[in-house]
Amino acid sequence: MKLVVSKFASSDxxxxxxxxxxxxxxxxxxxxxxxxxxxxALEAKARxxxxxxxxxxxxGDVGGDRNERVYKVGTEKNFRLVSLKPVGxxxxxxxxxxELRGI
Numbered sequence: 001m002k003l004v005v006s007k008f009a010s011s012d013x014x015x016x017x018x019x020x021x022x023x024x025x026x027x028x029x030x031x032x033x034x035x036x037x038x039x040x041a042l043e044a045k046a047r048x049x050x051x052x053x054x055x056x057x058x059x060g061d062v063g064g065d066r067n068e069r070v071y072k073v074g075t076e077k078n079f080r081l082v083s084l085k086p087v088g089x090x091x092x093x094x095x096x097x098x099e100l101r102g103i
Contacts, residue, residue, distance in 0.1 A: 002099040009090045017091050018069045021082045025073045028080055034059035034070040041070075077101075 010017060025031045032040050044059040059072065069084040077100040084093040 004097045006095045009092050011090055014086050014091050017084055028073045032072045034072050036066050
């Protein structure tokens with residue numbers, strides 16, 4: 001397993017940072033918006049409540065609060081995740097890359 005996590009803070013606008021990372025992630029495949037209330041997050045929640053098997057590439061294992069933006073790209077065993085959260089006048093954000101090998 002390989003896990004890389006970086007944490008940052010910026011005084012830039014949340015929407016500006018979100019657009020930047022959504023665009024940057026497209027180089028790795030289709031970007032899934034897993035933010036609370038997004039269609040993908042609501043679908044994952046409904047699927048889970050029905051007892052259905054979770055979608056390995058979906059938002060089933062991703063969570064966040066209402067103010068947080070969460071974007072995911074990749075496969076079940078090789079994906080990237082960006083989480084952005086406004087904190088006061090700053091935006092705190094985390095970048096994560098996970099690779100599962102031989103599992």
